[in-house]
Amino acid sequence: GAVVSQHPSRVICKSGTSVKIECRSLDFQATTMFWYRQFPKKSLMLMATSNEGSKATYEQGVEKDKFLINHASLTLSTLTVTSAHPEDSSFYICSAPGLRGPYNEQFFGPGTRLTVL
Amino acid sequence: RKEVEQDPGPFNVPEGATVAFNCTYSNSASQSFFWYRQDCRKEPKLLMSVYSSGNEDGRFTAQLNRASQYISLLIRDSKLSDSATYLCVVVLNTDKLIFGTGTRLQVFP
Numbered sequence: 707g708a709v710v711s712q713h714p715s716r717v718i719c720k721s722g723t724s725v726k727i728e729c730r731s732l733d734f735q736a737t738t739m740f741w742y743r744q745f746p747k748k749s750l751m752l753m754a755t756s757n758e759g760s761k762a763t764y765e766q767g768v769e770k771d772k773f774l775i776n777h778a779s780l781t782l783s784t785l786t787v788t789s790a791h792p793e794d795s796s797f798y799i800c801s802a803p804g805l806r807g808p809y810n811e812q813f814f815g816p817g818t819r820l821t822v823l
Numbered sequence: 824r825k826e827v828e829q830d831p832g833p834f835n836v837p838e839g840a841t842v843a844f845n846c847t848y849s850n851s852a853s854q855s856f857f858w859y860r861q862d863c864r865k866e867p868k869l870l871m872s873v874y875s876s877g878n879e880d881g882r883f884t885a886q887l888n889r890a891s892q893y894i895s896l897l898i899r900d901s902k903l904s905d906s907a908t909y910l911c912v913v914v915l916n917t918d919k920l921i922f923g924t925g926t927r928l929q930v931f932p
Contacts, residue, residue: 740919742922748924749910749922749925750867750910752919752920752921752922797864799867811857812869812920814866814868815866816865816866817864817865817866819864
């Protein structure tokens with residue numbers, strides 16, 4: 707089946723630094739990708755929709771200047787957490803929809819665990 | 824009110840038991856429905872889609888009641904490997920997935 711990769715899988719950084727997370731669709735093209743955040747024992751919360759060739763669409767309450775999204779190609783979307791703080795520590799997961807139409811399986815990346823010290 | 828609500832559990836059941844999870848959603852315009860499974864510190868994986876007519880996949884049966892905005896998942900003959908968090912997922916008129924908080928299942932020997 708379709709595969710989505712994420713890099714890095716785990717990152718630990720100091721407060722105030724910026725962290726870039728990559729999401730790649732390995733064997734299919736994705737004009738749309740989604741970024742989620744998951745806190746411990748909580749559900750996945752959609753942060754934004756990444757659109758190839760255009761601006762990302764952010765969910766209410768998500769700061770677009772803090773979470774920069776770039777969808778530069780049909781197989782790559784990046785999420786940059788700028789000036790990270792300890793409260794940004796979380797599990798970040800990306801997904802891309804399958805090829806069979808709008809309401810089908812989403813393929814998830816393995817996630818990136820961010821720890822901000 | 825949350826868009827998708829689930830009982831967080833945990834449900835602790837012995838091997839071989841039958842267990843049922845429920846989920847309610849608030850947006851009547853929801854188009855598609857799924858159950859995903861998430862293991863600890865892993866990404867969610869699709870378990871099954873949910874249709875109004877009900878559908879079954881081996882030991883798993885899913886039901887959708889649009890009138891009541893209610894989704895269910897039944898697991899028969901539970902296995903140790905079924906231990907995970909089960910996420911109810913609703914899709915609106917785009918590809919955006921709305922996740923429930925998940926129901927944790929622990930199957931013990």
